[in-house]
Amino acid sequence: MDSFLQNLISGCLLGCIYAMAALGFTIVFNASRIVNFANGEFLMLGGVGLAGVVVTAGLPLWLGVILAIACTAFVGVLMQVAFLNNARSADELSLVMLTIGTGLAIRGAGALIFGRSVTFVPDFGLFPMLLMGDVYIVSQGIWIALTLVAVGIALWYLFSRTTFGKAMKAASQEPRAAALCGIEPRQAAAAAFAIAAGLGGLAGALLAPISAAFYENGVFLGLKGFAAAVAGGMGNPLGAVVGGLIIGVVEALSAGYVSSGYKDGVAFIILLLVLLFRPQGLLGGVSVKRV
C-alpha cells in the first residue's frame, strides 16, 4: 500500500511537469490555432538557462529562476514575431512545420550557448521533505505541485476574468470579428507565446534540480506535453492539467507494477485510445460554429 501511494505521488509530480508543458500547447493553440512543437524546447531552455545562471555563473537561485523565465518568454515572443508572423504562407500546416524547425534551432542554440553537459541545479529548498510513515514527498516536489496550482488559478483568472484574456480568446475564435472590435490578432498571439514560453521556462527550471538540465530534454518533454494536451482535449486548460496528471500517474504505476521498459508505451497507448474513442479529448467539448 505504501509503495502504491508512493508511486501515485511520484506520478503526480511527473504529471505536474507534463501538465505545465501541456498548458503551453493549449495557450498557443487557443490564441493562434497552431500546435507549437517547439514547446518542449522552452522547458529545456528554462532548465539549461537556470543551470547556466546558477551553476556556471554562480548567481543566486531566485535571480536565476526569474532570468530563465524571462529569457524563455523572450525567445517565445521572438519566435512568434520574427518567424511565424513573417511566414510567406500563413496556412496552419506550414506554420506547424515552422515551429518544428524553430524547435530544432532552439535546441542547437541551447547546446552551443550552454554546452552539452548534464547539470544538476540545487534544490529550491525552503520546504522540508514531507514524510508520512514510509511515504514521502521531496521538497522540490512540493514546489512543483504548488506552482502548478498557482499557475492554474492565474491562468483561469486571466482567461475568464480579464478583458485581456477574453480578447486573446476572441482573437483566435474569430480573428476577423476580433480585429473589427479593435483586437490585434498578432499581438494576442505574441502574448500567448510569451505566456506559454514563460510557463515552459518555469517548468524547466522546477525540473532542473530533480532530473538535471540537458539540451536534449526538450524532445521528450514536448512529446509528453503534447500527449497530455491531446488526451485532455486540445485547447482546454483544465484538460491539459488532467491529461498531464493522468499520463504521469499511468507511467509511474506501469513502471511500478508492470515493467519499467513499457512505461512510455503505456502512456502513448492511452493517447491512442483517447483519440480512437473520444477524439475531442477527455474534457474537450465538440466545437460548434455558428454561421
Added chain:
Amino acid sequence: MDRRQFLGTMAGAAALGLGKISFAQSANELRLGFLAATSGPAAFLGASERLVFDLMVEQYNAAGGIGGRKVVPVTYDTEGNSTVAAQQLRRLIESDKVDVVVGPSTTGEALVLRTIAEESKIPLITMTGTESIVVPPTPYVFKTAPTDRHVSLHMLQFAKEKGWTNIGIITSADGFGQAGATYLKANAEKLGMKIALAEEFGPRDTDMTPQILRLRRAGIQALMIWSVNPGPTIILRNAEAAGFKTPIINSFGVASPALLEQAGRSAENTYVSTMRLLIPDLLPASDPLQPVVAKIAKEYRAKYNQPVTTFVGNAHDAVKLVELAVKKISGPLSRDGIANAIKSGVSFPGCNGMMAYSATNHGGQDDTLSPVVMVQIKNGKFVPA
C-alpha cells in the same frame, strides 16, 4: 598552350608531386595517425585522449623517437560522426600515408572503421571497450579499453566476496545499458548468483522512484546500476529519499568526479567499478599497474594543469602498444609489419590492465588481473574499497 601541352604539363606536375610524397616518407620515421572526437557529444572521451596522445608523441621525439624513428603525428577530429571518421581514415591511409592508426573513441565509429581498416590492411588500434570489435579477432583491428564483460564480472565478483548473492540491477534502455544488462545476467549465472529483479529506465527519465520501490520489495542484497549520467544520479537521489539502504554498485559509466558533484551526499557509501586512473594517487603499491598509472597521471597533470580522466588510459595504452610493436621491427616499417609484430605477442602493464596482445587476443587485457578496481565514496571522495 594547347590542350595536349597542358595535359602533359599537368602529368609532369603530378609525377613531381608524387615523387615529393614518396621522398618525404623517410625510412627513419613512424607516421602515426590519430582519430578521436575532440568536439561534439563524444568530446568528453576524445579531448583527454588527444591530450595524452600529444604528450606521449612529444616525449618520444624529445628522446630521439621510437627506436631511433622520429614520430610524425597526423591527427583529425571525427566529431563523433562515423561518416566523417570514415573519410578521415581513408585520408590517413591514402594521402597521409600513415603506418598505423590510433582511434576512434566511440563504438559506433569503430564498427564502421573496422571494415575500412581490414579492406585497406592498416593496423587500427581503437580506444573502445566493445568486445565485438575484436571478437572474433580480425587481422588488423585491436582495442585497449576494458569491456562490459570485464566490468560486469568485476562488479559481481565484488558482491559475491561481500556475500551479496541476491542481486537487483537497473539499467538504462539504450545501447550502453542493454549491453550491461546482458553481461550482468550472463555472468551472474556463471558465478551462481541470482538476479532477482532487472529494472530499466529511459535515458531521459526524470524519476526512478517506482523502480526503486520495486527493487526494495524484491528483498535484494545489492543493487547494480549500469548507465551513464544523469540516470544514476537521479537513482541515487531517489534511493536516498526512499530510505533505500541496500548497497549500491555503479558501473564505470559514472566513473568521474562529476558524480561526486552531481549526486552529492546521496552517493555516500555507494561503490563504483572504475578504471584505475580515477584514483591514481590512492592505488596501493602492491597493485602491478600502480607505477604506470601514477606516472602518466603525474605527467598529464604537470603538462596540462587539469585533472586526469579515466579515458587517458585508452589512448595511453594504444600509443604504448604502437611503441612496443615498432621497437620489435628492425628493418623498414610497414603496415603489415606492425600488425604482425602485435600479433606475435606484445605484453606490458597498461593503465587498463595487464595487456597481452597475441594472435588470438586483440583486446589487450589478460584474464589474470581485473582491468577495473572498486572504489567507495566516503566523505565525498573516491577511496579504494
